[in-house]
Amino acid sequence: MRQLAIFGGTFDPVHLGHLLVAQTALNQVPLEQVIWVPSQNPPYKQAALFEHRFEMVQRAIADNPKFTVSTVEKNRFGVSYAINTLIDLSVDYPNTHWYWILGLDTFQTLPRWYRRQELAQLCDWLVAPRLLGGENIAQSELICKQVEQKLTKQTLSIHWQLLHIPLVGVSSSLIRHLCRDRQSIRYLVPDSVKFYIDNHNLYTNG
Numbered sequence: 001m002r003q004l005a006i007f008g009g010t011f012d013p014v015h016l017g018h019l020l021v022a023q024t025a026l027n028q029v030p031l032e033q034v035i036w037v038p039s040q041n042p043p044y045k046q047a048a049l050f051e052h053r054f055e056m057v058q059r060a061i062a063d064n065p066k067f068t069v070s071t072v073e074k075n076r077f078g079v080s081y082a083i084n085t086l087i088d089l090s091v092d093y094p095n096t097h098w099y100w101i102l103g104l105d106t107f108q109t110l111p112r113w114y115r116r117q118e119l120a121q122l123c124d125w126l127v128a129p130r131l132l133g134g135e136n137i138a139q140s141e142l143i144c145k146q147v148e149q150k151l152t153k154q155t156l157s158i159h160w161q162l163l164h165i166p167l168v169g170v171s172s173s174l175i176r177h178l179c180r181d182r183q184s185i186r187y188l189v190p191d192s193v194k195f196y197i198d199n200h201n202l203y204t205n206g
C-alpha cells in the first residue's frame with residue numbers, strides 16, 4: 001500500500017514555512033508524494049481567488065517531483081471540509097495509507113472538526129510545531145497530547161507525530177501585511193511566488 005500525505009491550506013499566499021513543513025514530512029515519513037490542496041472556501045477565512053492561490057502553489061512546488069497540487073477543491077460548493085477532500089482524493093488514489101499534514105495551531109482545532117469521527121479513522125496526523133507563542137518542541141508535544149486527550153473523551157483515537165522542523169515565524173498574514181505596507185517579501189516566499197504577487201498586484205489593498 002502506498003503512503004501519501006495531504007497538505008491542506010488556504011495558501012494565501014504559499015510561503016517558505018509551508019515548503020519547509022512539506023519537505024520535513026518527506027524526510028520523516030516514507031511518503032510517495034505530498035499532495036498540496038488549496039481550499040476553495042476555507043471555513044472562517046476570506047481569501048484571494050482560488051486560481052491565484054493555486055497558481056502560486058504550482059509555481060512554488062514546480063521543482064520538487066515529490067510535490068503535486070490538486071484541484072480537488074476547485075469546484076467545491078460550500079465550505080471546504082477535510083473529510084470531503086480525503087474522500088474525493090481516495091477515489092483518485094485507492095489503496096493508500098493517508099497522512100494529513102497540518103500546523104499545531106490547526107491541529108488544536110481538530111476536536112471541533114466536521115465529521116472528525118470518520119476522518120480520525122482515515123488518516124494519521126503529521127503536526128508541525130509553529131512559532132506562535134514561543135512554544136518549544138516539548139510544549140508542542142504537550143499540546144498534541146492535550147488534543148489527543150480531548151479526542152479520547154469523544155471516544156476517538158488518533159495517530160500523530162510531530163514534524164521536526166526548525167521553527168519559523170513566517171505566516172501568510174505576515175506576507176499580506178508586508179505587501180500592504182510595500183515592504184519586501186524576498187526570502188519569505190520563493191522568487192516565482194514573489195513575481196506572481198507583483199505581476200498580479202496581490203495583497204496591496206486592505
Ligand code: ATP
Pocket residue numbers: 008009010011012017018021101102103104105106107128129130131168169170171172173174
Ligand atoms: P494565515 O497567516 O493567513 O492564517 P497560514 O500561514 O497559517 O495563514 P495556511 O495556508 O492557513 O497558512 O496554513 C496551512 C497549514 O500550514 C496550516 O495547518 C498551518 O498551521 C500550517 N502552517 C503555516 N505556516 C506554518 C509555519 N510557519 N510553521 C508550521 N506550520 C505552518
